[in-house]
Amino acid sequence: MARITSRHPINLYYNAGEYVKICGTQDGYFPDFGHHMANEMGGVWLHPIKLLDGFWLKVTDTDRQISVWARADSYSSEAWGGGRFEYDHGLSHIPVSIVRSQFAPDYEKGMVAEYEITSYGEGETHLRLELLSRTDLRPVWYSDEIGILPGTAETAECLSPRKVMVKDNSHDWYVLVGSDLPGIENTVGPNIYGPELTAGKGTGISFAAECTLKEKQVLRFRLFVAGSESSREACEQTYAALEQGHDDLLEQKKALYDRLDQRSLLTIEGEEELNTHFAWAKRNNQWLVQRVDGIGRGLTAGGPTYPWWFGCDSTYALQGVLATGDHSLVKDTLNLLLEKSREVNDNGRFVHEVTTMGAVSNPGNTQETAHYIAFVWEMFLWTGDEALLREHYGYCVQGMDWLLHTMDPDGDLFPSGYGIIEIAGLNMELIDSAVYTAKALQALAWMSSYLGEQNRGEHYQELSERAVQAINQVFWSDKDGLYADAVAPAGDIAPKVTYMASLAEKQGIQGYREYIEGLLAEAGEDQGDRGWLLNKNWVIVTPMEAGIADPDKAQRALETMRSSDFVGEYGTYLAAIYQQGTMTISTGAHAVAEATYGNPDEALGLLRRMGKSFSRVQPGSFSEMSPDYGCVVQAWTIYALAVPVVRHFFGIRPEAYLQKVSFVPDFPQAWADKTCRLERLRVGDAEFDISFEIREGLRITEISNPSKWTVVLDWKGHRFESDKERILWKLDGQS
Structure with missing residues (x-):
C-alpha cells in the first residue's frame, strides 16, 4: 500500500479508526485549536468524549547533556489509515533518528503509537527517554445544551509502573495510558506538562527510562491509549486487547483498507492523478466513519472541525459512497439520521446536525428534507433493499407533507426556509430547496408506484411536473442566462439590503448595495414573486445537477458559469459575487451538472481544478475549503469525484x-x-x-x-x- 508524505510541520493531520480519532500537527505536536470548542478540537477523541490533549517524547543524550522534545521533520498519511512521523533534524545533535507510527484500530476504543529509535553514532549512545501524555476527559461540543458537563477534576491511579488509569470525577469516563518502554518509571500529576501548555484540565502522565544503544541498534516501544465512556472494566479490556494484539489489529486494519481499495477500483489509462485522487477519496471516507455505542455508526462531515453527522452533507456524500460500493455505510448513516429525525422532529423534517453525544443542534434546513427524500430512491436503485425502502418511505411521505404545507404556505411548490447556504436572512424560497423538492416529488412518485400506492404515485408525479415547470419559469433569468438564487417579492428583499451589503463589505466587496438597489429598481412597482440573483451562489447550478433544467436553459446557464466570474483556479466559487471561497461540493455539483447535460470535457476540467488542492494540507486528502483551509478531510469530496466519473462518464x-x-x-x-x-x-x-x-x-x-x-x-x-x-x-x- 502507498503512503503520501509532506513537510509542512504546522499543518494538521487526522488519523482514525471507527471509534477513535487522532488530530495534531504534522510535527507530531498537539497545539490547542478549534472554534466549536475553543482550543479543544485536537488531541485523541473517543466520541463522544475526549481522552487526551496529546502526547510527546523527550530525548536526552546524557553524555552530551543535550535534551530535546522531539519534533518531526516529515509526516506521511498511510494508505491503510495510519500516520508516520520521521524525526532527524528536530533532534539537535543527538545521534539518533526516530520514526513514530500510529493508528487507531477500527473496532477497538483506543490507539497505538510505536516509536523506533535508531542510533547512528559511533560507539554507545546513552539516552533518557520521557514519554508524556496529557489527559483531558470532556464531552463533545453542544453537550452542555442537553445537561452533560465535564467534571471539575480527574482522578489518576497508577495500576503499575507502566499503566495509569484516569477517571473524570463526575462521570464514568475513563482513559488508561501505558507503555512497554523498558525499565520504566512514572510520574503523575495535574501540573506535569510537555512542550505545550495545553488548555485541558487533565492530568500529566510521564513514563521515563534510560537506555544504551550501540551503533545501528534499534529500540522499539509503544504508547497504548484505551478509553471508555461507560465503565472501568471496558477500558481495561480494551487496553488488554491493544497491548496483547496490536500487531494483529494493525493487520486487520490494513486488510480493511485493502478491501476498500479493491472496491470500485478506477483505472483510467494516462490519468494517474485522477486514479490516485479517486482511491484516496475512498480512504478518506473511512477515516470519517464514526461509531458510537448506543447511537449508531455513520459518515461524519469532516475532520477535525465537524466530526459528527449532518443531513445535507450525507445526502451528497452518500451518493458517492453508493457509487463506490459501501452500501452498509449508506444504510447505517441514513438509519442513524432517520432515527434522530423521528426522535427530535417526528414530522418528516430531516435533521441537519447531530453530535456524537446524540444532541441535535439544528432540527433541519428546508433543502435537506427534500434532498433526503430524493436520495432514498437513489439508495434503493443501487441496493435493491426493499425493507430499507419501506423503513424510510413513511418518513419521506411525512417529509413531503412538511415541505408542501408547513414550509410552503402559498402553495407554489417552492418551500421557504434555509437551504445549503446558511447565510442569515436567506430563509426564503431558495433555488436548491425548490430543485430538490421537485426531485423529491419525482422520487416519491416512483417509490409510491413501486410499493403499490398508485393514486399517491400519480399525485406526486403530477406535482413534480408542475414543480419542474415552475422552476424553469419563475427562477430563470433570461437577461442573465442563469437561474436565480431566490424567489420573493421586492418587499421581502428591501429590508435585507443593509444587512447583505454589510456582509459584502466585510469581504471587501464594493458596490454591492448599489447592485441590489439596481435589482429593486428593475422590479419597480411589481410586488409579485420574482427571481433574484443576490449572490450568484453555487447552488444556482442545482437545476442542471438534478437534471430538471430545460435543455436550452441548461446549456446557456452552464456556458455562463464557465466564466472566470464563477470558476477560479481550484474550482467553482461558493458565490460569484465574492469570488473568494471554493469547496469540493461547489466544484463537484458543477461537474455533475456539466456531465448531466452531455459536457464531459467541461466536467473533467472542473475535476482537474479541484485536483490541484489534493494533499495541500493533509497528504492524501482534500480540504473542506480549496485549496488549504477548513477541515483537512471532507466527506462530500467522494460525491464530487465518484458521481461524475461513475454515474456519468461510465454512465x-x-x-x-x-x-x-x-x-x-x-x-x-x-x-x-x-x-x-x-x-x-x-x-x-x-x-x-x-x-x-x-x-x-x-x-x-x-x-x-x-x-x-x-x-x-x-x-x-x-x-x-x-x-x-x-x-x-x-x-x-x-x-
Whole structure:
C-alpha cells in the first residue's frame, strides 16, 4: 500500500479508526485549536468524549547533556489509515533518528503509537527517554445544551509502573495510558506538562527510562491509549486487547483498507492523478466513519472541525459512497439520521446536525428534507433493499407533507426556509430547496408506484411536473442566462439590503448595495414573486445537477458559469459575487451538472481544478475549503469525484431491484484511445468489472457479469442487451 508524505510541520493531520480519532500537527505536536470548542478540537477523541490533549517524547543524550522534545521533520498519511512521523533534524545533535507510527484500530476504543529509535553514532549512545501524555476527559461540543458537563477534576491511579488509569470525577469516563518502554518509571500529576501548555484540565502522565544503544541498534516501544465512556472494566479490556494484539489489529486494519481499495477500483489509462485522487477519496471516507455505542455508526462531515453527522452533507456524500460500493455505510448513516429525525422532529423534517453525544443542534434546513427524500430512491436503485425502502418511505411521505404545507404556505411548490447556504436572512424560497423538492416529488412518485400506492404515485408525479415547470419559469433569468438564487417579492428583499451589503463589505466587496438597489429598481412597482440573483451562489447550478433544467436553459446557464466570474483556479466559487471561497461540493455539483447535460470535457476540467488542492494540507486528502483551509478531510469530496466519473462518464444506471444495470457512457475526449476500467462495481448483491476502450477504430466494451444480471449498453442510440457471465461488445467507432 502507498503512503503520501509532506513537510509542512504546522499543518494538521487526522488519523482514525471507527471509534477513535487522532488530530495534531504534522510535527507530531498537539497545539490547542478549534472554534466549536475553543482550543479543544485536537488531541485523541473517543466520541463522544475526549481522552487526551496529546502526547510527546523527550530525548536526552546524557553524555552530551543535550535534551530535546522531539519534533518531526516529515509526516506521511498511510494508505491503510495510519500516520508516520520521521524525526532527524528536530533532534539537535543527538545521534539518533526516530520514526513514530500510529493508528487507531477500527473496532477497538483506543490507539497505538510505536516509536523506533535508531542510533547512528559511533560507539554507545546513552539516552533518557520521557514519554508524556496529557489527559483531558470532556464531552463533545453542544453537550452542555442537553445537561452533560465535564467534571471539575480527574482522578489518576497508577495500576503499575507502566499503566495509569484516569477517571473524570463526575462521570464514568475513563482513559488508561501505558507503555512497554523498558525499565520504566512514572510520574503523575495535574501540573506535569510537555512542550505545550495545553488548555485541558487533565492530568500529566510521564513514563521515563534510560537506555544504551550501540551503533545501528534499534529500540522499539509503544504508547497504548484505551478509553471508555461507560465503565472501568471496558477500558481495561480494551487496553488488554491493544497491548496483547496490536500487531494483529494493525493487520486487520490494513486488510480493511485493502478491501476498500479493491472496491470500485478506477483505472483510467494516462490519468494517474485522477486514479490516485479517486482511491484516496475512498480512504478518506473511512477515516470519517464514526461509531458510537448506543447511537449508531455513520459518515461524519469532516475532520477535525465537524466530526459528527449532518443531513445535507450525507445526502451528497452518500451518493458517492453508493457509487463506490459501501452500501452498509449508506444504510447505517441514513438509519442513524432517520432515527434522530423521528426522535427530535417526528414530522418528516430531516435533521441537519447531530453530535456524537446524540444532541441535535439544528432540527433541519428546508433543502435537506427534500434532498433526503430524493436520495432514498437513489439508495434503493443501487441496493435493491426493499425493507430499507419501506423503513424510510413513511418518513419521506411525512417529509413531503412538511415541505408542501408547513414550509410552503402559498402553495407554489417552492418551500421557504434555509437551504445549503446558511447565510442569515436567506430563509426564503431558495433555488436548491425548490430543485430538490421537485426531485423529491419525482422520487416519491416512483417509490409510491413501486410499493403499490398508485393514486399517491400519480399525485406526486403530477406535482413534480408542475414543480419542474415552475422552476424553469419563475427562477430563470433570461437577461442573465442563469437561474436565480431566490424567489420573493421586492418587499421581502428591501429590508435585507443593509444587512447583505454589510456582509459584502466585510469581504471587501464594493458596490454591492448599489447592485441590489439596481435589482429593486428593475422590479419597480411589481410586488409579485420574482427571481433574484443576490449572490450568484453555487447552488444556482442545482437545476442542471438534478437534471430538471430545460435543455436550452441548461446549456446557456452552464456556458455562463464557465466564466472566470464563477470558476477560479481550484474550482467553482461558493458565490460569484465574492469570488473568494471554493469547496469540493461547489466544484463537484458543477461537474455533475456539466456531465448531466452531455459536457464531459467541461466536467473533467472542473475535476482537474479541484485536483490541484489534493494533499495541500493533509497528504492524501482534500480540504473542506480549496485549496488549504477548513477541515483537512471532507466527506462530500467522494460525491464530487465518484458521481461524475461513475454515474456519468461510465454512465451507470442501476436498477438493483430488477437485477439490471444499464450503461450509457459519455467519456471526455481526453480519454479517447484510452482504456477506462472500473472493477468490482457493486450494485445490489452483484459485482461488475467494466472496461471500455477504443482500439483500431472499434469501441470495445467488456463486462464481467458473474451474477448474470441483465446488462444494457446504450451507445449513441444503439442498444445492446445481455445476461451472459462475460460480455464483449465491439462497436463501430464512428456509429
